Amino acid sequence: MTEGRVPTGSEGVEMLRYGHTAMACRFEIAAFGRDRQYMVDAAEEAFRAVDRVEEELSVYRAASEISRINALAATRSVRVSPPVFRLIERALVLSGLTQGAFDITVGPLIRLWGFFEGRGRNPGQEETGQTLKLTGRERVLLDADDFSIRFDREGVEINLGGFGKGYAVDCAAETLLECGLREALVHAGTSTVRAVGAGPGGGGWRVGIRHPRRTGERWGEMTLVNESLSTSGDYEQFFEGGGRRFGHVLDPRTGWPADGTMSASVVTASAADSDALSTAAMVLGQKSFESLDFGGLPVRAVFITQGDIDEREIDYPA
Amino acid sequence: MSEKSITRRDFLKGSAAAVATASAGRAMAQGTGSPASRRPSLVRAAIIGPGSQGTMLLGQAVKIPGVKFVAVCDIYDPHREKALKVAEGAEPYTDYRKMLERKDIDAVVIATPLYLHAPMTIDALNAGKHVFCEKMMAYTVDQAKAMGRAAKSTKKILQLGHQRHANEGYHHAYRMINQDKVCGKVTQIKAQWHRNGSWRRAIPDPAYEKLLNWRMYKEYSHGLMAELGSHQIDVVNWFLNAVPISVMAAGGIDYWKDGRSTYDNISVIFEYPNGVKCVYTSITTNEHEGYTEEFMGDQGTLIVNPDKGLLFREPKADSLVWAPLAHKDASKGKDAIILDAGATRKDREKSEGEAITSAKKNDYYEELVEFFDCVRTGKEPRCNPQVALNACVPCIMANKAAETGKKIKLTPKMYEI
Numbered sequence: 001m002t003e004g005r006v007p008t009g010s011e012g013v014e015m016l017r018y019g020h021t022a023m024a025c026r027f028e029i030a031a032f033g034r035d036r037q038y039m040v041d042a043a044e045e046a047f048r049a050v051d052r053v054e055e056e057l058s059v060y061r062a063a064s065e066i067s068r069i070n071a072l073a074a075t076r077s078v079r080v081s082p083p084v085f086r087l088i089e090r091a092l093v094l095s096g097l098t099q100g101a102f103d104i105t106v107g108p109l110i111r112l113w114g115f116f117e118g119r120g121r122n123p124g125q126e127e128t129g130q131t132l133k134l135t136g137r138e139r140v141l142l143d144a145d146d147f148s149i150r151f152d153r154e155g156v157e158i159n160l161g162g163f164g165k166g167y168a169v170d171c172a173a174e175t176l177l178e179c180g181l182r183e184a185l186v187h188a189g190t191s192t193v194r195a196v197g198a199g200p201g202g203g204g205w206r207v208g209i210r211h212p213r214r215t216g217e218r219w220g221e222m223t224l225v226n227e228s229l230s231t232s233g234d235y236e237q238f239f240e241g242g243g244r245r246f247g248h249v250l251d252p253r254t255g256w257p258a259d260g261t262m263s264a265s266v267v268t269a270s271a272a273d274s275d276a277l278s279t280a281a282m283v284l285g286q287k288s289f290e291s292l293d294f295g296g297l298p299v300r301a302v303f304i305t306q307g308d309i310d311e312r313e314i315d316y317p318a
Numbered sequence: 319m320s321e322k323s324i325t326r327r328d329f330l331k332g333s334a335a336a337v338a339t340a341s342a343g344r345a346m347a348q349g350t351g352s353p354a355s356r357r358p359s360l361v362r363a364a365i366i367g368p369g370s371q372g373t374m375l376l377g378q379a380v381k382i383p384g385v386k387f388v389a390v391c392d393i394y395d396p397h398r399e400k401a402l403k404v405a406e407g408a409e410p411y412t413d414y415r416k417m418l419e420r421k422d423i424d425a426v427v428i429a430t431p432l433y434l435h436a437p438m439t440i441d442a443l444n445a446g447k448h449v450f451c452e453k454m455m456a457y458t459v460d461q462a463k464a465m466g467r468a469a470k471s472t473k474k475i476l477q478l479g480h481q482r483h484a485n486e487g488y489h490h491a492y493r494m495i496n497q498d499k500v501c502g503k504v505t506q507i508k509a510q511w512h513r514n515g516s517w518r519r520a521i522p523d524p525a526y527e528k529l530l531n532w533r534m535y536k537e538y539s540h541g542l543m544a545e546l547g548s549h550q551i552d553v554v555n556w557f558l559n560a561v562p563i564s565v566m567a568a569g570g571i572d573y574w575k576d577g578r579s580t581y582d583n584i585s586v587i588f589e590y591p592n593g594v595k596c597v598y599t600s601i602t603t604n605e606h607e608g609y610t611e612e613f614m615g616d617q618g619t620l621i622v623n624p625d626k627g628l629l630f631r632e633p634k635a636d637s638l639v640w641a642p643l644a645h646k647d648a649s650k651g652k653d654a655i656i657l658d659a660g661a662t663r664k665d666r667e668k669s670e671g672e673a674i675t676s677a678k679k680n681d682y683y684e685e686l687v688e689f690f691d692c693v694r695t696g697k698e699p700r701c702n703p704q705v706a707l708n709a710c711v712p713c714i715m716a717n718k719a720a721e722t723g724k725k726i727k728l729t730p731k732m733y734e735i
Contacts, residue, residue: 040515045520063680080381081381082380
């Protein structure tokens, strides 16, 4: 994903690459420093922060805060820790900023389309319409006085998904900073990466954007300085039917898979935000995304659409 | 009075009370009790020492209905600031004594380095606060006893943080060993906490090395035995309804030559009454075995940790009536019964009846729910001063045995508060 060279003139500096499996993907930290064991200790501390995030946010952990909310919030208010409350609050703000294109309540729709089970199906308009009644940020009621959360009806659920993974990347990066590491890169899978510092040599971290149709190839590159990059693509999971390709990124407003964009990459300060915004960018497409008001949040985006790729070169997976 | 009768009496009394309070605490936590219990009176709380463990505890405690954290105290700025994000609206302090002067604080969570547990706990109790103090109980046996006496004289709750007492799986395992006798006569225990790493926090400013890496230094901590081993000796004591009567050990700083003064590995043999032995190891160079407690009896072996329990029956043992109903798993080349399947059909039905709220819970959350429940009701917590002292004495003495190379006898008097 990035260049892993120690710059010349940096005697005693070495690069550490350290990995950890969490949230169903491989987290990796690349760091530069003079004390290898110190970097290992810091990386382990950062991964402990990731594990704590997974424990609190994963819908696959029965004891997580999100599981508790999903189990109980339709019948009563559920008190959560202030950090989780603020995270959910931020997710709802981002949902508003993106006019609903990013939505943490989209779970029932993803299930309807069979993407949780890894095999897609087209449910049709009626079922989709029914399920849409269970989604939308209006379904989630927050009480900031008591840090409690309630759903306005049965069947609503929240799933922080990639946003939670981005938040875990943020927590890991902040832990590295607290440990005094000034040059590091943290990524979760290959979809979200956060750069700490300006990279070896000080010219920024050069991070690749994958080719949406050619596995293992880069389509381009972006340079990050204390920023995060997230990429959302139609290649991650999809099915084909009726001569159409249905990607796993659903448009929460219509209940149908987003169409027209092969991949959207968004750069902003925090990895949680870049993760949410890349999903929204994928749903909205370039024109609509660029017309959004981000309220002063610096955002850069790169879109790859059908027109950007020479169709003869497209390497569809079997 | 013989050693055996003292320890058995103390422990049986403790564990019977434990099961009763556990049910009450859970009913309240889940809002399944009376309408009054769903709206518990507000407990105002504070925390001293929100470092890594303390902030984690704080993160659980702030979720508990009817609990409000009004103050956080730490002398290390980054920890205090982080804690204020978890306990929004709380007032920050750097002097815990000043914080304890506040009359509106009912309860204090203490998660400071080991050597500070006793002075801070005693000050808090004397200031009229209920106290939840992290494990191990204290740096010295005398300090631990003084904490127990202070709780008694002030009539305040003192709960210690051996959170396995809040894990239903451990209660289930206790019943299987002691009531269902699934292992037959338990003769040997093997327990370990094996990690592969320095166990060191990365501290950017060397000035804070000892403040934050206090687990590495003998003047502040008893290292592996205190921070890890005490949890497991607590479980062995609990399950055997006994305490160790002697200890011998070997330890060293043999791999991490980084200036630490607490051991990076230790191997211990604890002798319990009736010839039962517990072999305990804690190392920092290999994590293959992780952390488990393994109870070996003439009819079977039960291996437990906070996430899972596995029962292996001996080849010569009769088959259990309920075994066909149990979930099974292949482990170590043998068929094991998974503990969470339930020892009886009744247990299984009960767990299904509890529906969604009986889903796996967080042990830290549950132990704190119990603590605040005890604060409101005056009930004795499961991990009370006596239970914690019983884990503290053998762990302190294990290090002493390793340092002196001598077998140390642990007398009943050592366990008396």
